[in-house]
Amino acid sequence: MITISIDAMGGDHGPAVVIPGAAKSLERHPELRFVFFGQEDKVLPVLERYEKLNAASRFEHCEVAVRMDDKPSQALRQGRWKSSMWKAIEAVKTGEADVCVSAGNTGALMAMSKFCLRTMSAIERPAIAAIWPTLRGESIVLDVGATIGADAQQLVDFSVMGAAMARALIEVKRPTVGLLNVGVEEIKGQEEVKEAGRLLRLADLPTLDYRGFVEGDDLGQGTVDVVVTEGFSGNIALKTAEGTAKQIAEYLRAAMSRTFMARIGYLMARGAFRRLRDKMDPRKVNGGVFLGLNGIVIKSHGGTDDEGFAAAVDVGYDMVRNALLQKIETDLKNYHGQPALGASGDAAAATNSE
Structure with missing residues (x-):
C-alpha cells in the first residue's frame, strides 16, 4: 500500500x-x-x-x-x-x-x-522539478521556481537530484544532464553556470552523464534527460512553454473553424488532431516534485x-x-563523499594535498 x-x-x-x-x-x-x-x-x-x-x-x-x-x-x-x-x-x-x-x-x-x-x-536549497514533454518522450527540468538564483554547488546538487528523479520516473540507468545556458560554448554564460559545468565534468559521476550546456530550444527537443537551471529562468521557461501550448491550440481551433473546407479537413484528420491535443495537454504532466x-x-x-x-x-x-528518496540520498552521499575539487580542477591533487 x-x-x-x-x-x-x-x-x-x-x-x-x-x-x-x-x-x-x-x-x-x-x-x-x-x-x-x-x-x-x-x-x-x-x-x-x-x-x-x-x-x-x-x-x-x-x-x-x-x-x-x-x-x-x-x-x-x-x-x-x-x-x-x-x-x-x-x-x-x-x-x-x-x-x-x-x-x-x-x-x-x-x-x-x-x-x-x-x-x-x-x-542548502530544495528545488522544484517538473516533467517536461519532448519530441523524444519526457525529460526532467529543475529548478522551476523554488528559489531565485543558485551558486555552482547548488546547480551540481540539482543535477544529482534531477538525475535520481529521471532514474525513478523515466527509468534511464544513467540519465544525460545539461545545464541551461545562453549558448553551448564553454566560454558563454554566468560564472556560476560555467563553474557548475567544470565541477560536473571533473566529478564524472556514475549516476549521470553530463553533456555540457544546452539552450532553450533543447527543452522541447529532449536533447538531454535532465535540464538544470536556477528557479528564476526555470519558472520563466515553464510559463513560456505553457503559454505557447495554449497559443498554438487557439491558433489551430480558429483555423479549423474558419471555413467550411477547414471544418471538413478537421473531420478527416480528427484522430491526428486528438493526438496533438493530448501531446500538448499540460494536465498530462502536472505535478512538480519538491527535491x-x-x-x-x-x-x-x-x-x-x-x-x-x-x-x-x-x-x-x-x-x-x-x-526516489533513497536514490537521492545515496547519490548525494556518494557525490559529497568524493574528495573536494581544487581551484585548478584537479581532484587528484586535492586528494594528495590532504
Whole structure:
C-alpha cells in the first residue's frame, strides 16, 4: 500500500477538483490509500459521492485553509499546526503517509515543507522539478521556481537530484544532464553556470552523464534527460512553454473553424488532431516534485482540473514506488563523499594535498 496525504483545500477549486482527481488516480492504482485534510463541511459531502475512494480514505478536519494569495511567511505563521496544508505535510514526517500532494499556494507549500520536513543534510536549497514533454518522450527540468538564483554547488546538487528523479520516473540507468545556458560554448554564460559545468565534468559521476550546456530550444527537443537551471529562468521557461501550448491550440481551433473546407479537413484528420491535443495537454504532466527534502511533496497546478490533479497523484505514486528518496540520498552521499575539487580542477591533487 502507498498512502497519499492530500491537502483537500488547496488550489482554485478545492475539494471539487481534488477529490474527483484522487478518485481517478485510485482507479489506475487500486493499492493507493488516502488521508484527506480539510474543512469537514466542504470535504465530506464531496468525498461521500465516491464510494471506492471513501472506503480507501481517512479524513481529518482542519480549521484553517491556506489561501492562494497568502504570503508564505503569513501562511507559515497562521497556518502552522492547524491548516490542511501543514497537516498533509506533517503526515509525511510522522510516517502516516508516503507522499503529500497539494494544489495550494506554492510559496506557502515550500515554506511549510522546508520547516516541517527539513532539507537533506547535503542540500542548502530544495528545488522544484517538473516533467517536461519532448519530441523524444519526457525529460526532467529543475529548478522551476523554488528559489531565485543558485551558486555552482547548488546547480551540481540539482543535477544529482534531477538525475535520481529521471532514474525513478523515466527509468534511464544513467540519465544525460545539461545545464541551461545562453549558448553551448564553454566560454558563454554566468560564472556560476560555467563553474557548475567544470565541477560536473571533473566529478564524472556514475549516476549521470553530463553533456555540457544546452539552450532553450533543447527543452522541447529532449536533447538531454535532465535540464538544470536556477528557479528564476526555470519558472520563466515553464510559463513560456505553457503559454505557447495554449497559443498554438487557439491558433489551430480558429483555423479549423474558419471555413467550411477547414471544418471538413478537421473531420478527416480528427484522430491526428486528438493526438496533438493530448501531446500538448499540460494536465498530462502536472505535478512538480519538491527535491532535497526529507520527504516527498508534490505541487499540483492550482487551476488544474480533476484529470490534472490525478496526474499529480500519479507522480507521487511513481516517486514512492521507485524509491526516489533513497536514490537521492545515496547519490548525494556518494557525490559529497568524493574528495573536494581544487581551484585548478584537479581532484587528484586535492586528494594528495590532504
